[in-house]
Amino acid sequence: MNWYVVYTKPKWEKRVSDQLLKFGVNCFCPLVNKVQQYSDRKKKVVVPLFNNYVFVQxxxxxxxxxxxxxxxxxxxxxxGKHAIVKDNEINTIKDWIAKGDKLDISVSQHKVGDTIKLNSSPFLDQNAIIKEITNKHYILVLESLGCILKIEHLA
Structure with a gap:
């Protein structure tokens, strides 16, 4: 069986995953821990790794x-065809999340417009084009996956 990508309503990833599991559908919604800044405090929250996406098998x-x-x-x-994700790609994402690794990607020697090869999971060996570099984050375009990746500097 193939893994497909389902597009969900905003902020519905976890609910969709729970509902599909009740229907007997094998699904995967990768979740990561994030520190959310509020006006009066910081709070650790669990958020989907990919906004609006749930993987279903x-x-x-x-x-x-x-x-x-x-x-x-x-x-x-x-x-023009249903996007199919390979088993080894799903397993790579699961392994990366289980380890709890923080992404540590440095592109200081690069400039906007350069193409780089990512050497950190879950995007191992993916080519990305540097779209923006700021003091707080990098914006990378992953054309092969059709998405934009924002990498924040580690504190």
Whole structure:
């Protein structure tokens, strides 16, 4: 069975994952710990690694089961076909989350527009184009995955 990517309503990733598990659908919503800054305090929260995305493992004939969850909008497509994620990519993300590693990527010797190869999980060996460099973060474009990655400096 293939892993597909389901696009969800904003902030519905965890609910969709729970609902799909109740339907008997094997799904994966990668969650990470993050320190959220509020006006009066900082708080540790658990947030999805990928906003609006949940990975589901289904047989081709069972793909419509996900629409039983009111938070599911559609499947993600890549080049006109359903986006399929490989088992080893899902396992890499799971391993990275289990280790609790912080991303430590330095691009200080690079400039905007450069193409770099990421050497840290979960995006190991992915090419990225540097879109923006600030004192607080880097913005990278991962064209092969069709997403933008924001990497904040570690405190």
């Amino acid at each position: 289904l047989a081709e004939k069972d793909r419509n089961l996900v629409f039983g969850s009111p938070g599911v909008i559609r499947y993600l497509f890549w080049l």
